[in-house]
Each structure stands twice: as structure tokens, then as C-alpha cells.
Amino acid sequence: MDGMSLLTITVLAVFVGFEVVSKVSSTLHTPLMSGANAIHGIILVGAIIVAGQASDPWVLAVALLAVVLATANLVGGFVVTDRMLEMFRGRQRPPSGTDAAGSAGRSGSGGAGERRP
Amino acid sequence: MTLLDPTWTALLYLAAAACFILALKGLSSPKTARRGNLIGAFGALLAVVTVFLSVKLDNIPWILGAIVVGSGIAAPVARRVQMTQMPQLVALFNGVGGGAAALVALLELPHTDDPWVRLAIVFTLLVGAVSFAGSAVTFAKLQGLMTTRPVTFPGLPVLMALVLLAAVAVGVVVILGGSMALAVVLLVLGLVAGVLLVLPVGGADVPIVISLLNAFTGLAVAASGLVLGNVLLLVAGTLVGASGTILTRAMAAAMGRSVAGIMFGAFKGGSTAGSTAVSERPVRSSSAEDVAVLLGYAQRVIIVPGYGLAVAQGQHTAAELASALESRGTEVDFAIHPVAGRMPGHMNVLLAEANVPYESLKEMGDINSEFKTADVALVVGANDVVNPAAKTTAGSPIYGMPILEVADARQVVFLKRSMRPGFAGIENDLLYEPQTTLLFGDAKDSLTKVLGAVKAL
Numbered sequence: 001m002d003g004m005s006l007l008t009i010t011v012l013a014v015f016v017g018f019e020v021v022s023k024v025s026s027t028l029h030t031p032l033m034s035g036a037n038a039i040h041g042i043i044l045v046g047a048i049i050v051a052g053q054a055s056d057p058w059v060l061a062v063a064l065l066a067v068v069l070a071t072a073n074l075v076g077g078f079v080v081t082d083r084m085l086e087m088f089r090g091r092q093r094p095p096s097g098t099d100a101a102g103s104a105g106r107s108g109s110g111g112a113g114e115r116r117p
Numbered sequence: 118m119t120l121l122d123p124t125w126t127a128l129l130y131l132a133a134a135a136c137f138i139l140a141l142k143g144l145s146s147p148k149t150a151r152r153g154n155l156i157g158a159f160g161a162l163l164a165v166v167t168v169f170l171s172v173k174l175d176n177i178p179w180i181l182g183a184i185v186v187g188s189g190i191a192a193p194v195a196r197r198v199q200m201t202q203m204p205q206l207v208a209l210f211n212g213v214g215g216g217a218a219a220l221v222a223l224l225e226l227p228h229t230d231d232p233w234v235r236l237a238i239v240f241t242l243l244v245g246a247v248s249f250a251g252s253a254v255t256f257a258k259l260q261g262l263m264t265t266r267p268v269t270f271p272g273l274p275v276l277m278a279l280v281l282l283a284a285v286a287v288g289v290v291v292i293l294g295g296s297m298a299l300a301v302v303l304l305v306l307g308l309v310a311g312v313l314l315v316l317p318v319g320g321a322d323v324p325i326v327i328s329l330l331n332a333f334t335g336l337a338v339a340a341s342g343l344v345l346g347n348v349l350l351l352v353a354g355t356l357v358g359a360s361g362t363i364l365t366r367a368m369a370a371a372m373g374r375s376v377a378g379i380m381f382g383a384f385k386g387g388s389t390a391g392s393t394a395v396s397e398r399p400v401r402s403s404s405a406e407d408v409a410v411l412l413g414y415a416q417r418v419i420i421v422p423g424y425g426l427a428v429a430q431g432q433h434t435a436a437e438l439a440s441a442l443e444s445r446g447t448e449v450d451f452a453i454h455p456v457a458g459r460m461p462g463h464m465n466v467l468l469a470e471a472n473v474p475y476e477s478l479k480e481m482g483d484i485n486s487e488f489k490t491a492d493v494a495l496v497v498g499a500n501d502v503v504n505p506a507a508k509t510t511a512g513s514p515i516y517g518m519p520i521l522e523v524a525d526a527r528q529v530v531f532l533k534r535s536m537r538p539g540f541a542g543i544e545n546d547l548l549y550e551p552q553t554t555l556l557f558g559d560a561k562d563s564l565t566k567v568l569g570a571v572k573a574l
Contacts, residue, residue: 003233006343006351013339013352016138017359024145024364026371026455030462033328033364034207035144035154039137040214040331040338040357042161044184045168046221046345051183052174059224060176064183066220071187073214078158079195080206081144085151087200087469 031084038077044070119171126171129163130349136160137353141360164349200467201427204460205259208327211334212252218337219245219304225344226300232292237343239288242300245337246307247314248330254315255330258323266542267319267514277313280306314380320514320541321501322379324460325368329376332361371455373507373517400536400548402555405563408495408530409570411554412438415492415528417448419484421521422468424458425498425534431561432471435497438568439477445571450477452484452494452521454502485522494526498560500539505547515541529553532563 024032047070051063121129136156143153165184174180191210198206222241229235257263284306291299318326335357342350369376412418420435439449451473457464468478479487488494496503503523506513523529524547531548533555538544547553556563 001346001348006348009348010339010351010355013355014359017141017356018363020138020142020356021145021360021363021367024367025147026367027462027465028145028147028150029328029364029368029371030203030207030460030466031150031154032141032144033331033361033368033460034203034210035140035150035157036335036357036361036364037207037211037214037331038154039140039157039161039353040218040335041210042133042137042164042350042353043214043218043221043338043341044161045164046338046341046347046350047217048165048168048174048180049172049345049347050221050224051176051180052172054176054224060179062220063224064179066217066224067180067183068187068190069213069220070217071184072191073210073217074161075188076191076195076206076210077214078154078161079192080198080203080210081154082151082158083195084200084203084466085154087466 031081034077034081034084038074038081041070041072041074041077044074046070119173121167121171123171126167127348129167129171130347133160133164133167134349134352136163137356141356200470201424201458202260203466204324204327204463205256208252208255208259208330211327211331212249212256215245215248215252215330215334215337217245218334218341219249219307221341222337222344223297223300223304225341226291226295226297229344230295234344235292235295237340238300239291239303241337241340241344242303243284243288243307243310244333244340246304247311248333248337250308250311251315251326251330251333252311254312255318255323255327258315258319264542265320265323265540268316273313273317277310280310280313284310317381318379320543321372321456321518322374322514324456325365325372325374325376325379327460328361328365328368329380332358332365335359335361368456368460371519373519398549400555401551401553402557403530405556405566406570408554408556409567409574411493411528411530412442412447412495412567413445413571413574415442415447417487417491418442418493418495419450419452419488419491419523419526421452421454421494421496421499421503421523422457422464423454423497423499423502424540425500425532426560427458427464427467427498429498429560429562431497431564432468432473434561434564434568436471436473438564438571439473441568441571445574450479450484450487452481452488453478454481454499454521455519457499457502481519481521488522488525491526493528493530494523495530495532496523497532497564498534500533500545501541501543503547504539504541504543504545506543506545513543515543523547524550527552531555532560533557534559 047066054060140153140157143149222238258265339354507515507518507520
């Protein structure tokens with residue numbers, strides 16, 4: 001792909017990145033950080049390519065180390081984020097109307113699946 | 118032999134990129150967060166399967182073995198970690214991602230003559246190494262392996278400048294000549310820079326640095342996408358870099374800080390009023406029975422949970438105390454500071470784990486005006502988030518951070534382990550005020566005793 005297309009894609013991705021998290025409540029800062037963390041574990045794809053093209057044993061060893069690290073980032077990141085979000089389920093009572101924005105948002109978080117009629 | 122032609126490969130990577138965008142979008146709203154995370158994980162799986170089907174790879178058994186090892190280490194750790202230790206685990210995972218990006222870039226260096234690609238390699242090496250080493254230091258700080266206070270020494274700014282200058286010089290030579298040995302030197306310089314960058318950051322600012330380093334790793338991954346000509350890495354890395362930057366700024370704003378102030382505040386010197394020295398001033402300490410009387414005959418009690426409560430796993434006892442008081446006709450609320458715990462939103466996660474009913478959790482903005490009407494503010498294992506120094510003492514490390522205005526309550530009871538200062542390493546003058554009572558001990562033990570005494574009233 002030529003340089004101009006790559007630049008275009010990069011700039012558009014910057015705008016999308018800014019846009020998708022522009023108004024996040026502080027309740028979700030930690031899970032969002034963790035989720036973004038998991039996404040950059042996709043460097044695993046790069047590590048696999050490098051390891052798959054290695055012929056020298058030292059290069060292979062370093063590349064496999066990169067694969068291990070990237071997998072830890074990717075798998076661990078998604079699992080830890082899921083566990084954090086799991087905690088938002090199972091609330092006993094729905095929040096009262098007086099509790100403003102923060103909990104109004106939370107009420108939906110795991111509620112859909114959990115709340116019984 | 119590859120199974121997928123380039124068009125299918127590009128389409129599958131595009132689908133994975135779309136999954137990542139949906140994941141970030143989902144994670145920014147509580148309603149869709151968990152689903153968003155699963156969509157992201159699916160996108161990652163799709164991308165990994167695609168790379169196996171679309172690139173001619175040797176060493177496949179080795180690669181699969183490494184993936185099994187990586188998952189085998191990370192998944193159980195992520196499953197078992199206590200919620201209180203979540204922030205340092207996030208730092209750790211971020212660091213290994215940065216390290217992986219740096220290694221991938223290093224190994225690609227001999228495969229290219231293009232100076233632009235080498236520029237991207239140099240960038241990935243440096244930023245990945247900074248992220249790796251910086252995350253290791255934040256991990257050590259949060260895990261209690263080293264002090265959480267800012268660590269500075271007189272020559273630090275000069276040393277930092279020298280390391281960065283050396284890195285730029287070596288980087289230019291690598292771009293021009295492609296020397297592998299110098300690239301390794303660059304990697305080491307990046308590691309040193311990462312340590313120097315994070316050492317001076319202390320206390321409650323550490324989580325914000327994790328977010329910043331997270332964005333750095335994203336940028337490193339994006340640059341490695343340029344190196345490998347892989348659009349998915351480019352898009353995913355850029356997304357994380359951009360959203361991480363926004364998130365870092367939002368987190369800093371929630372604490373009333375600027376990102377530049379956090380990173381370089383300690384460089385200026387004299388700005389760290391923090392001291393671990395414990396003052397000799399007298400405090401009023403009390404017994405669980407006295408606290409129980411205070412609480413049991415109050416009309417309105419506001420409980421302020423902090424990290425100490427979480428560490429002691431005292432959430433359930435706190436909830437029980439609240440319902441015991443409510444059954445006596447006392448109105449009880451929990452006041453949640455946005456950065457209570459160790460990270461923004463951390464306390465909400467912890468209390469949700471303990472099934473504390475959400476209707477009694479009040480956000481800082483809603484509850485602050487209500488402290489005036491409270492008979493007792495019960496501070497359990499929190500310190501920095503109620504420290505009036507944030508409003509009154511310019512130059513304090515937490516100056517400017519919005520706080521819970523506990524001082525407005527008629528009586529303040531602190532459940533504390535000791536007089537040792539909190540995470541930010543600064544004293545809380547509120548402890549010495551006449552309306553303040555202290556009950557020393559482990560948060561859970563103290564709560565259990567108070568609960569017993571309330572029931573006996």
C-alpha cells in the first residue's frame with residue numbers, strides 16, 4: 001500500500017479513536033483503559049509474522065519471546081477487562097431515580113441480562 | 118502455501134479493525150461494555166487466525182507453543198488476581214505489549230533498506246522500550262515493591278535530557294546505516310528513559326501514567342504496522358494511541374491535574390510538599406463502642422470507602438453496618454470519590470463485587486453538598502480523597518484534586534490502620550481537627566467491632 005493511503009488511514013483512525021471515547025464516565029475509566037490495553041496486544045500478529053520468517057535460532061528465540069509477551073498482553077488484557085465488567089452485574093436492587101447520571105448509566109450495564117421481571 | 122488470497126486477508130483484517138472500533142465504542146458506555154470487550158476479543162482471534170492462513174510461516178509448532186505459554190501464564194493470573202490488584206496487572210500487561218512491539222521492530226531492522234521504514238522501526242523501538250520499562254516501574258510502585266512517592270535526584274532532568282539526546286543521535290545513525298548493534302543500544306536507552314520518566318511520578322498520579330504508557334504502546338504498535346505493512350496493526354495501534362490520549366486527559370481532569378504537571382511536576386523541585394514524617398501533634402482516638410454510639414444515634418451517616426477498605430476486604434461488613442444503622446432509622450449513604458481505590462472507577466468495581474446496593478452509592482458531585490447535613494462522616498481506609506490540603510495547600514502533590522468535603526460533617530470518624538500518610542504520601546490535617554475521632558486497626562476488624570457494638574446498643 002502506498003504512503004498516501006497509509007497516512008489517510010492513520011489520520012482517520014486518530015479521529016475515530018478520539019471520537020469513540022470522547023465522553024466516557026469516570027466509572028468506566030479503568031475498564032476502558034484495560035480494554036484499550038488488550039487491543040494493542042494485537043502486536044501478536046506482527047510477532048507471529050516475524051517468528052514465522054525467522055531462520056536464525058537467535059532471531060527465532062527473540063521472536064518467540066515477543067509472541068509470548070504479545071499473547072500475555074492480548075489474552076490477559078481481555079480476560080481482566082471481562083472480569084472487571086463482570087463485577088457490574090448482579091446488583092441486588094435497581095438504583096433509585098435520585099441517583100443522577102453515573103448510576104443511571106450503570107443501571108443498564110449488566111442489568112439487561114440480570115434483572116428479572 | 119497460503120489458504121487466503123490478499124483480498125480475503127485484507128477483508129478479514131478490516132473486519133477485525135471494525136471489531137476493535139466497536140469494542141472501544143462499547144467500553145465507553147456501561148450498557149454495552151461487556152459485549153464490547155467480547156467483540157474486541159473476537160476481532161483479535163479473527164486477526165490471529167487470518168495471519169496463520171495468509172502468510173507463509175515457518176516454525177509453526179514453535180509459534181503455537183509460544184502462544185500456549187503466553188496464554189497459560191496470562192489467563193490464570195488475570196482470572197485469579199484480586200480486584201484490588203487490578204491496576205498493577207493492567208500496567209504489567211501494557212508493559213509486555215510494549216516490549217513485544219520493540220522486539221518485533223528490532224527483528225525487522227535487517228529486512229529493510231528504506232530509511233522511512235527504519236524511522237518507524239526506531240520510533241517503535243524507543244516508544245516500546247519506554248512503555249515496557251515505565252510500566253515495570255509503575256507495577257513496582259503499585260505492588261508496593263518500591264515507594265509510591267515521587268523519586269527524584271538533583272541530576273535527574275539533566276540525565277533525562279542526555280539520555281534523550283543520545284537516543285536521538287543513535288536513532289539517526291540507525292536510520293542511516295541500519296546497524297543492529299546500535300539498535301540494541303537504542304533499546305537500552307529507551308529502557309533507561311522509561312525508568313527516568315516514571316520514577317518522579319508519585320502517589321495517586323501513577324494510574325494516569327499507566328494510561329499514558331498505554332497510549333504509548335498503541336503508538337508503538339501503529340508504527341510497527343507501518344514497518345510490517347500491516348494495516349490492522351496500524352489501525353488498532355492508532356485507535357489505542359488516540360483513545361488512550363483522550364482517556365489520560367479525562368483521568369487527569371477527574372483529579373484536577375494536567376498531564377504535563379503529572380509527568381514533569383517533580384522536575385521543578387520544591388513542588389513535592391509530601392513528607393513521610395509523622396507529625397507529633399495530638400489526635401483523638403476512640404474505641405469501637407464510642408464510635409458505635411456516635412453512629413447509632415446519628416440521623417444521617419455518610420460512609421466514605423477507600424483503598425484500605427478494599428484491601429481489608431471489608432466491603433461486606435461495611436454494607437452490613439449500613440443496613441444495621443438503617444434498621445435503627447439512620448439514613449446511610451456511601452460517598453464515592455471518582456479515584457477512590459487506585460484508579461478512576463476502581464471503587465465502583467470493588468463495591469459492585471461486594472454487592473453493595475447501587476442506590477446508596479453517591480458520586481462526589483451529588484454528595485458533597487450533603488456532608489453539611491451529615492451527623493457523622495465515617496471514613497474507612499481513605500485519606501487522600503478527603504484531604505483538605507487539595508483545596509488549601511498550593512504545592513501539595515494533590516493540590517487541585519477535587520475532594521469529598523468530609524470536613525463539613527459535624528463529626529468525622531476515621532478508621533485507619535496507623536497515622537501513616539496515604540498513597541500520596543502527605544499528611545491529612547483533618548486528622549488533627551477537634552471534630553475528628555480516630556479508630557485504629559484493620560478496616561474490616563474495626564468495622565466488625567463497630568457493627569457488633571451497634572447491634573448491642
